[in-house]
Each structure stands twice: as C-alpha cells, then as structure tokens.
Amino acid sequence: MTAPLADRIRPQTLDEVVGQRHILGPDKVLRRIVESGSIPNLIFYGPSGVGKTTVARIIAQTAGKRLFKLNGTTASTADIREVVAECDTFGGMNGVLLYLDEIQYLNKKQQQSLLEFIENGQITLIASTTENPYFYIYNAILSRSTVFEFKPVSAEEIAPAVRRAFGAMERELGYSVAVSDEVVERIALSCGGDVRKAVNAVELCALAARADGNGNYAVALEDAEQVSQRSANKYDRAGDEHYDLVSALQKSVRGSDENAALHYLARLLEAGDLLSPCRRLLVMASEDVGLAYPMAAVIVKSCVDSALQLGLPEARIPLAEAVVLMCTAPKSNSANLAIDAALADVRAGRGGxxxxxxxxxxxxxxxxxxxxxxxxxxxxxxxxxxxxxxxxxxxxxxxxxxxxxxxxxxxxxxxxxxxxxxxxx
CATH class of the missing domain: 1.10.3710 (post-AAA+ oligomerization domain-like)
Structure with missing residues (x-):
C-alpha cells in the first residue's frame, strides 16, 4: 500500500465521481461532450481534491488517442518537445491527447510551444489548474479551450465516499473497523470540500483504529477530530483562497452582516494571517463607512494598532471590535466615488x-x-x-x-x- 488511499480507489467512470453534478450530472454539458466521443481542448479549474484529475483521466482513457501525461511542477521544455515530436509518428497518426496537470506552473514559452499543434488539432489538451486560468494560462491557449469550473464538494456528497473508503480499507486490512455516524460526519465536514483529503483521513483513522479486548476494531471520534483538525480551513496566502476570503470579509462589512464578517475574519486569523485583515479593515473604514461615520477610521486604526502590538491570539479581540463597529455603522462611499471621478479627469489629461x-x-x-x-x-x-x-x-x-x-x-x-x-x- 504505497500510494495514498485516494489514488488506490480513484473512480473509473464519471458516475463514480463525487460531486460536480453541475457539469457531470445527467444531460449536463461536460458529460454530453465526453459521451459524444469528440473531445475538445479542455481546462479544468478548481480547488484541490474535487475531481479535476480524476475526470481528466477518465476522459483520456476513453478518447481513443495516444495518451501522454505531464505535470506542470516537473515538466521541462524537453518533455513538451517529446510530446510534440510524437505528432509526426505512426503512433500519433490519430492525434495525441496530452493530459497536463497543474498547467499554471508552466511558463509562457512552454505553453506557447504547444500552441501550433493545438491549433491544427494534432494535440488535444486536457489541463487542470487550481489557480484562476484567466490569470495564469496563456491567452492564446485559453481562446482555444473550454474552461469548466470544479467546485468544493458538499459534506453531504462526501459522506458516502467516506463510508466507501472505510469499506476499501477493511478489505485491504482484512478485518472489520466499526465507524460511527459521528466519525463519518466529522471527516466529511472537516475536509473543506476536498474529497482526497477526506479519503486520506479515512486511511489514517483506519490504520489507527483501536481493538478492544475481543479483537474488534473501532475508530474513535477524538482520533477523527485529531486527524482532520484545521483541514477545513483551506488557505493559500498567494492563491485564490486568500483573495476570496479577504474579498468576502470586505463585502460582508459593506453589506452590514457582522456574523458573516466575523466568520471570514476568523478564517483568516485561524490560518495565521494577521496582516491581511488589518490592512483590509483600514481600507474599509474609509471606502465603505467613510463620511457617514468619519470616526470609524480613527477607531479602526486604533484597533489595528492594538492587534499588531498584541499579536495572535489576543489580536482577534480588537479586530472583532473593528469588524462589528463597521458592520453596524452607517455606510457611505461618497469620498471614494469623488476621488475616483477626479482621478479619471486627471488621467484623461483634463485640467490646466x-x-x-x-x-x-x-x-x-x-x-x-x-x-x-x-x-x-x-x-x-x-x-x-x-x-x-x-x-x-x-x-x-x-x-x-x-x-x-x-x-x-x-x-x-x-x-x-x-x-x-x-x-x-
């Protein structure tokens, strides 16, 4: 058992894929494309562990073309040239299907090397990325591809997959492992919509299962909690999760929803990110509360200064104060609109x-x-x-x-x- 459990029990058909019903359900677009047998260039975009690689592999296996697999984290220009060279061989006469995982790690020149062959149809590209493709993928490739967004999988959809994973572990271990509904729910909820993470948590829990005096094995709830702790808080300071959370924080404050704003603040702080919410709160005080309550800028600045001096975990208190204050304060963006209008005139050369x-x-x-x-x-x-x-x-x-x-x-x-x-x- 060298490969992780998630790889050992990877789905082999589209019906076995967990989640993504919005594109893979009956009569949905991607499913109809796959079933047509004519595969266009595809780009799958979404967070880790939601089925991008699995679906790409299923499509590649049924495409009837010679299959090559590359990973953007390790692929070199020489690897890409080797794939391109196969287009002119007997084995590539029906076309080549290139499955390129993590395409965002290829530089522009590497991506451009595929362009001619994608254009003439000799290479069919199926690429996956965890980053926004419109920021990280060469525009010419984007214009020749169809982008499908994969979404985090709900806990309700993950729970059956967790039970199947425990069943697979029982078959591999050769003995039964008792699993309560609470354990299944905990793993399904804590994985943050990442099926791979949930299945790998199942493997650890099964291996750590304790036997009672009669030789019966069971997974303890505290073990499931320990294995899956903090995993629901998906976060990457340089990636989409960071910007999504910071954006959600500001929009919740602007919308006067203190409960939502506190939730997103908590997720940022739990990930150890103190600086980002501090900077964004200072912006909100002037951009969103503004002249409706000018003292908000002074109070929020004081709260931010206190938070930076205190550090975590105590910093959460003044930052929560700033969030609640701004959520419950009247709002005005009049100053923001005014300076933007003035800047527009200046940039257009109007003045004197x-x-x-x-x-x-x-x-x-x-x-x-x-x-x-x-x-x-x-x-x-x-x-x-x-x-x-x-x-x-x-x-x-x-x-x-x-x-x-x-x-x-x-x-x-x-x-x-x-x-x-x-x-x-």
Whole structure:
C-alpha cells in the first residue's frame, strides 16, 4: 500500500465521481461532450481534491488517442518537445491527447510551444489548474479551450465516499473497523470540500483504529477530530483562497452582516494571517463607512494598532471590535466615488493651471495686464466662506463629490447651503 488511499480507489467512470453534478450530472454539458466521443481542448479549474484529475483521466482513457501525461511542477521544455515530436509518428497518426496537470506552473514559452499543434488539432489538451486560468494560462491557449469550473464538494456528497473508503480499507486490512455516524460526519465536514483529503483521513483513522479486548476494531471520534483538525480551513496566502476570503470579509462589512464578517475574519486569523485583515479593515473604514461615520477610521486604526502590538491570539479581540463597529455603522462611499471621478479627469489629461488667485504668485510680470493675485481669504468672511473659483478654467463647473444620504453628510450639506444662502442674500 504505497500510494495514498485516494489514488488506490480513484473512480473509473464519471458516475463514480463525487460531486460536480453541475457539469457531470445527467444531460449536463461536460458529460454530453465526453459521451459524444469528440473531445475538445479542455481546462479544468478548481480547488484541490474535487475531481479535476480524476475526470481528466477518465476522459483520456476513453478518447481513443495516444495518451501522454505531464505535470506542470516537473515538466521541462524537453518533455513538451517529446510530446510534440510524437505528432509526426505512426503512433500519433490519430492525434495525441496530452493530459497536463497543474498547467499554471508552466511558463509562457512552454505553453506557447504547444500552441501550433493545438491549433491544427494534432494535440488535444486536457489541463487542470487550481489557480484562476484567466490569470495564469496563456491567452492564446485559453481562446482555444473550454474552461469548466470544479467546485468544493458538499459534506453531504462526501459522506458516502467516506463510508466507501472505510469499506476499501477493511478489505485491504482484512478485518472489520466499526465507524460511527459521528466519525463519518466529522471527516466529511472537516475536509473543506476536498474529497482526497477526506479519503486520506479515512486511511489514517483506519490504520489507527483501536481493538478492544475481543479483537474488534473501532475508530474513535477524538482520533477523527485529531486527524482532520484545521483541514477545513483551506488557505493559500498567494492563491485564490486568500483573495476570496479577504474579498468576502470586505463585502460582508459593506453589506452590514457582522456574523458573516466575523466568520471570514476568523478564517483568516485561524490560518495565521494577521496582516491581511488589518490592512483590509483600514481600507474599509474609509471606502465603505467613510463620511457617514468619519470616526470609524480613527477607531479602526486604533484597533489595528492594538492587534499588531498584541499579536495572535489576543489580536482577534480588537479586530472583532473593528469588524462589528463597521458592520453596524452607517455606510457611505461618497469620498471614494469623488476621488475616483477626479482621478479619471486627471488621467484623461483634463485640467490646466489653477486659477491665478490660487497660484503661489508674489510678483506680476510685464505681460500681466491686471496686476495682483486677488485671492480672498475665507476666514476673513462670515461663516469662513466666500465665493471664488478654485478649479481650473476647463473644469470650473465640474462636480466630483455628492453628499451622501446619511445624517453626518446631510448635516454638512445643510451647513454649506446655509452659508451660501447668507452670501447670496
């Protein structure tokens, strides 16, 4: 038993694959493509352990073409050239099917070396990746392939696979192993939608099963918990899981759902990532709460400073305070929209010199017909406001900021309008 259990009992047909009913169920697109017998270039995208490699192998076995397998983590340019060379041999006369696992690890030049042969149909590519293919795969290959997304498998779908895996272990070990529903549920829930992880946990549990005085073996719940601990928290600081969790945290705060926001914060902290939520919380205070409650920026900064000084696990407390504060605070993105609008004008080349009254002028040249800067100091006027032009001439009527409909910004709007009315009167 050298290979992991997940490899030893890998499904051999599409019906045996756990999950992915949205693409492999009866009359679903991918299943119909496979059953047609005419296999296009395919890219399978999704997290580890959800069936990408298994489905690719099943398709390759039934394709009727000469099969080559490469892994992006170990494949060299020479390996790719060897596959390409087979296209012109007798064995490759019906075409070559290349199964390329972890394609994201191939560089652009390596991926380009396949392009001509994918284009003319001599090579059919089935590739799998755990990273977003639109970021990591060469665009020319993407345009010639169909991308299917594989999703994490639900605990309900994994539970039967866990029971089958225990049955396989019993056959290999040669004796029965008692497994409670609680053990099956624990493994199914804790694997984070990763079937391979669940099956490998089954193998460890079966090997560690204890015998009672009568020689009967059973898996203890505490052993299942120990084997599967923290495995549900799938996380990669440089991968999609990281960005998905950080994005979910901010969108939950923006949506005023403190329970969801605390959940995603907990997942980040449990993975040992303190810096990412700290940085994102500082952004949220200005981007999402903004001028509806300006003090949020000050309070969140204080909470973040405390968290960074405390470190984990105590850092969770001030960060939770910041999350709940922002979730329950009024929201405004008016400042964010205003600066984006101003930046759009600047990047488009709209502008010009500031009005003369705002320039740092201490003298007038001979070319200036009307001498003087003519700047009016607002503090010298009632209400500390006076009408004068501030924007460049080409943008003098441009409006970037619109007062939000929250209490704080409406109070500021009323103050502004009141001062202006007094001047007009």
């Amino acid at each position: 010199p500031p009005p003369r009254c705002l320039q740092n002028k201490h003298y007038d040249g001979a070319e200036v017909e009307k001498k003087g800067q003519f700047y009016r100091y607002p503090h010298d006027y009632p209400g500390h406001w006076v009408e004068q032009q501030y924007l460049p001439d080409s943008l003098r009527d441009r409006v970037y900021y619109t007062f939000g409909d929250n209490k704080t910004e409406q109070m500021a709007k009323s103050y502004r309008e009141g001062v202006q009315r007094k001047k007009e009167g």
